[in-house]
Amino acid sequence: MLRKIRICLQIIMMALVTLLMLSMGFRVHLWAGWVAKIQFLPAFLAFNTVVVSLIGFATLFFGRIYCSVVCPLGIMQDFFSWLGGKAKKNRFSYAKENRVLRYGFFAIFVIAMIFGFAPLTTLLAPYSAYGRIVNSLFKPLYDLLNNWLASMDAAHDRYNFTEVQIWTRSVTTFVVAVLTLLILAFLAWRKGRVYCNSICPVGTFLSFISRFSLLRVRFDKDNCKNCGMCEKNCKAQAIDFKNGKVDYSRCVVCGDCLDKCKFDALKYGRDLSAFKSKPVDTERRAFFVGAAVAGTTAAMAQTQMKVDGGLAVIEDKKAPKRQTPVTPPGSVSARHFQKHCTACQLCVSGCPNNVLRPSTDFQHFMQPVMSFERGYCRPECTRCSEVCPTGAIKTITREEKTAIHAGHAVWVKENCVVLTDGVSCGNCARHCPTGAIQMVDYAGPNGTVQVPAVDENKCIGCGACEHLCPARPFSAIYVEGNEMHQIK
């Protein structure tokens, strides 16, 4: 019974999280956005005390059900563990808790959090790891399906699906996602929930509480025939049937043991004696498996640019070297963003203008940054701020957005077509949504021409100028980020 409820909830939760990560087309975030906001780490970072205390109390009451039915990475591991179980039955055995590994990772994570060291926090955050897997591996497939539907739509003059660009936003993130998936799949196949019980910081944190949980799996010594089926099927490797003990710090209340016990010797219910258990050996292996595979698939996801003979060939834009990265409006400051973002890629997935992509910079590892080669931050869009579960990008309205100065435009004289091609232009000034650019007289080598001049006081750093600048591959006007977003 417990197992069936768990599986039902898992399927629902997995479907919702995945859908949320995949698709913004149907504005999924409006009705499924909550699944991201009840994730522990995002809620903690967003100072969402309601959610954090709810998870805490639920754990104290039921045990680590959070790890079973809320965490998408946990659910994903259960899936691979189930596959492993199909291949080899009754494959688990009790292992001791490995506290050195467990607390070691936890301590490192906490320190990294305090100092805002993104490469570690983003890598270890479980929900975000799943987000990256969906975003890097499944979203391109989903987009392919979407584009196929869009082409069918177009053929039948319907308007339900819009074609989207399919592109690898960051090869690093892609490789990280592939490695995460491969390693976790391998570990789950072989050793069940070993990641959750030795590496995952959220798992470790919740284990502190679950040791004292009110409801728990316990042995009924009278019925137990010592068959060992419970232990052999415990993916947390937390049951020691010989001693009639369960390690509640690692039990994720999946209910498999209850179903496997033919003699009704295991029960889920109240037991006031808090057990302590011993450390577990964990296996950490082969972190570099599949790196070569990942490299080739990364290239596959690139879209082909259509080039026509009767049309001028359009050279792809290249991102300029920005001294300060541009972070999305609502992210307050580079520091705030770095501390709160767990790089779940939900905003990257959802950005309809292809502006957000994971940073490759080590300091902001996989946290999103803005760049304008494929589009610009359109004035009517506040989607990233709506979907962010961690409060790294705070919810803003369209009106508030016009007052947030996330960056400022810089003119690069050497690239400006007014000077290089000798034509009149002004496309940046024409498209600036705040009127921050004016065309002014300039004494060029061939007489007076009109060049753009930026009023930094008005510029909000949306990138319209950079994106629509005809100079290629490098724009003649580009956005530098503001360390702290100015509100004017």
Add this chain to the structure above:
Amino acid sequence: MDRRDFIKHIGGAAVATSVVLSACKSSNDKPKALEGILDGQGEMTYRTNPNTGDKVSILGYGMMRLPVEEGGTLRDHPNSPIDQELVNQEIDYALEHGMNYFDTSPVYCKGMSERATGIALARHPRNSYYIATKLSNFSPSTWSTEASKAMFENSLKELQTDYIDYLLLHSVGGESKELNSTEMFNARYMDNGILDWLVEQKAAGRIRNLGFSFHGDPKIFDMLLQWHDEGRYHWDFVQIQMNYVDWNYAHVIEPENVNASYLYEELHRRGIPGVIMEPLLGGRLASLPDYIVKQMQEREPETPVARWAFRYAGTPEGILTVLSGMTYMEHLVQNVATYSPLRPITPEEDEFLMKVAEEFVELKTVPCTSCNYCMPCHYGLNIPVIFSYYNACITEGKMPAGNTEAREYQEARKRFLIGYDRNVPSLRQASHCIGCNQCVEHCPQKINIPEELHRIDDYVEQLKRQ
């Protein structure tokens, strides 16, 4: 129909029959399903060229929008080769059904039109058709005597012939940033002595009729006709843009343009045969708003909308042939039917079409005929497709209108924006027009292209922000 109209009708029919010449060809094999009940039951109408006595079919084949192998025209698939097999079939059908005038140019279809035309026509006896081509020396690199001569010689080669029946100075009346229309004309045809050379070629029998096609500054049109009056040069024919909208409204749509009524009258007065181009305004008179279509169909439910425009263009006296750039076999079959024989427009119908023209002008569409002369845009825009999408939304009544909060408005807005992305990739949309103005001088319709693109871009931007 009252008595007066009846007499007019009979009168019109008499004029028509007087110019009809029997082509002695069977029309039994025409697919009936594609034709209206009223038309296509007889023989092709012919007009006589007073200079050479040529009996020219009133429907001429424009070789500018040839089908390509990947489907549609080069506008749809700019890298596709011409579908020669289909071109052959179409030319066979055309000749079989009495058409005998084929109009091409060295610049059409990215320069592939003459060759494709030549291949198709060479399969038939040379005396069964008339070839029209042009001296299309638009680019300053072709202004020299040698380059222009080479262009003409190359036309003969591509068309697999040793004479051209109708040779045109291509699109006189244009100007550029550097040169006004007179200077431009002189640079292309006078300073290099090429017009005189063409006259010599005519005397030598390599050109049978010499004429010009006109777009743009009427000063040049007037000047050339004055030369004709003075006997300095003789124009055997002149090609003009004429349709029921341009008749009275060309000047209203674009103040620099001159009404077709003026052009026609000037030619007619002098007895110079007129060749008509853009009878459908680049196809736009074939797709009209529903309320106009309704008016037409209430008169003749089975007549295709385009037929009104073709009948109109063929009706006036002195029109030698009406050119239509037919991509698809279906268009060819329909147009052949329209002119087999031509049912001239009656004065009452003429009045009706003038009213239609008035309503059409009020739509405020961009007067682009998709000739593609502006392409390729240096900055990658797909100008004709942007305009044709915008125009189609207007004429099909698909522009979002009314209360912006209403569901219908929001639906139409969504359709407009999605449709825009589907028709024009975002990097080729109007937002990328920098206003360099390099395209402007290439537009035969004198459209201020950057201004129109910026207007459309502003509109799209406003829709996006709602």
